Amino acid sequence: MAKNNTARKPAPEAPPNAPRAVVQPGGETLPDLDRLIHERIRLGIISALAVNDAVTFNELKKLLNTTDGNLSVHARKLEEANYIACTKTFEGRMPKTEYRLTDAGRRALEKYLNHMEALIGAMRER
Numbered sequence: 001m002a003k004n005n006t007a008r009k010p011a012p013e014a015p016p017n018a019p020r021a022v023v024q025p026g027g028e029t030l031p032d033l034d035r036l037i038h039e040r041i042r043l044g045i046i047s048a049l050a051v052n053d054a055v056t057f058n059e060l061k062k063l064l065n066t067t068d069g070n071l072s073v074h075a076r077k078l079e080e081a082n083y084i085a086c087t088k089t090f091e092g093r094m095p096k097t098e099y100r101l102t103d104a105g106r107r108a109l110e111k112y113l114n115h116m117e118a119l120i121g122a123m124r125e126r
Contacts, residue, residue, distance in 0.1 A: 041066055
């Protein structure tokens with residue numbers, strides 16, 4: 001008997017930032033966490049920028065204890081979402097990359113923090 005060697009396609013996944021809902025005890029529905037911010041390194045970037053006017057790439061790398069490549073990938077994701085803005089300049093002959101939190105990033109962080117507080121409150125009521 002011949003085997004069917006055609007590969008099955010996996011079921012399509014929801015986009016990583018697709019909105020979802022979390023149903024709390026008592027039927028209250030809360031939107032899912034912003035997955036773009038919820039990742040540890042990205043949350044660290046956003047948090048550092050929320051309390052500083054600007055932070056350099058090297059300062060973030062040291063603060064978050066991560067590699068150049070890892071920080072670069074996560075910062076790019078936040079930049080593509082317009083949560084942070086990147087400015088590249090030179091100090092003498094040395095390149096300097098600096099990040100700032102955008103208004104959209106500040107709003108997204110505020111929404112994320114409000115959601116976390118609501119989740120914590122719901123768990124404490126149990």
